[in-house]
Amino acid sequence: MLLTAIERRLGDTMNEDIGTKQALQQHLEMEMFFTGDFAVKGHCPEGEVGGEADEGSDGQDQEARMELENIAKEIGKCCQCGLGESRTNAVPGEGDPNAQLVFVGEAPGADEDAQGRPFVGRAGQLLEKIINAMGLRREDVFICNILKCRPPGNRDPKPDEITKCLPFLQRQLEAIGPEIIVALGAHAAHTLLETKKPIGQLRGRFHQYYTSNDAEPIKFMPTYHPAYLLRNYSPDNRRRVWEDMQKVMAELGLEAPKSGKK
Ligand code: URA
Numbered sequence: 001m002l003l004t005a006i007e008r009r010l011g012d013t014m015n016e017d018i019g020t021k022q023a024l025q026q027h028l029e030m031e032m033f034f035t036g037d038f039a040v041k042g043h044c045p046e047g048e049v050g051g052e053a054d055e056g057s058d059g060q061d062q063e064a065r066m067e068l069e070n071i072a073k074e075i076g077k078c079c080q081c082g083l084g085e086s087r088t089n090a091v092p093g094e095g096d097p098n099a100q101l102v103f104v105g106e107a108p109g110a111d112e113d114a115q116g117r118p119f120v121g122r123a124g125q126l127l128e129k130i131i132n133a134m135g136l137r138r139e140d141v142f143i144c145n146i147l148k149c150r151p152p153g154n155r156d157p158k159p160d161e162i163t164k165c166l167p168f169l170q171r172q173l174e175a176i177g178p179e180i181i182v183a184l185g186a187h188a189a190h191t192l193l194e195t196k197k198p199i200g201q202l203r204g205r206f207h208q209y210y211t212s213n214d215a216e217p218i219k220f221m222p223t224y225h226p227a228y229l230l231r232n233y234s235p236d237n238r239r240r241v242w243e244d245m246q247k248v249m250a251e252l253g254l255e256a257p258k259s260g261k262k
Helices: 002-012 018-035 059-077 110-115 122-133 159-176 186-193 226-231 235-252
Strands: 101-105 142-145 180-184 207-209 218-223
Touching: 059 159, 101 122, 101 159, 101 186, 122 226, 122 235, 142 159, 180 186, 180 235, 186 207, 186 218, 218 235, 226 235
Parallel strands: 101 142, 101 180, 180 218
Antiparallel strands: 207 218
């Protein structure tokens, strides 16, 4: 039904110029992206990003999986900063150990602390819609945070907490070796790019992230945090995030799904 309406609307533009059609296509994609109608659950583009999470036969995949498990165990025991005392669960991160795309947020919130899983609250639901809109499933990517434990009352991470926690993330990124990292929000972007520039200036273009001095740089796209988007749900902000994700998709050779809900 939705598709027919969209096709009709697109068809109506047949006589209009290409630029107008592209703008309409982008607008429709964005609308579906944020209403969830774009989500194609269970769709996995042929081997584009990550593999089946349970394949695990490939040696490199297995090695990354084991390293991520070891890191998660260390995080679970970590009490290097005060957050270890107040947490219910540590939230190491989750996803495909062989993912080509990693999303890095700020820190777990109450829902994540309760479940020990990243991005499972409202912001997580929006993130999942974004991932689905890109033609991917949550399990095709890896999702984690700068901090692995919840700051009380969801306050901002403190510099010493970041300093103590960051090596875990660096090791995770080294183990996974993604092609692209998406930083969700200013904290992730500032921490990993070592800059204080406003997120509005950083987003929208690729930067480079180095896991170690002699490593190949990883393409790094900062964008707005889904929680910020929820609070500032303007068409402009939604378009900006969608444009950022389209750049990521282009780099990974992904196309937005054309069909609606199945
Ligand atoms: N916000 C984050 O930055 N991370 C989460 O895991 C959840 C909400």
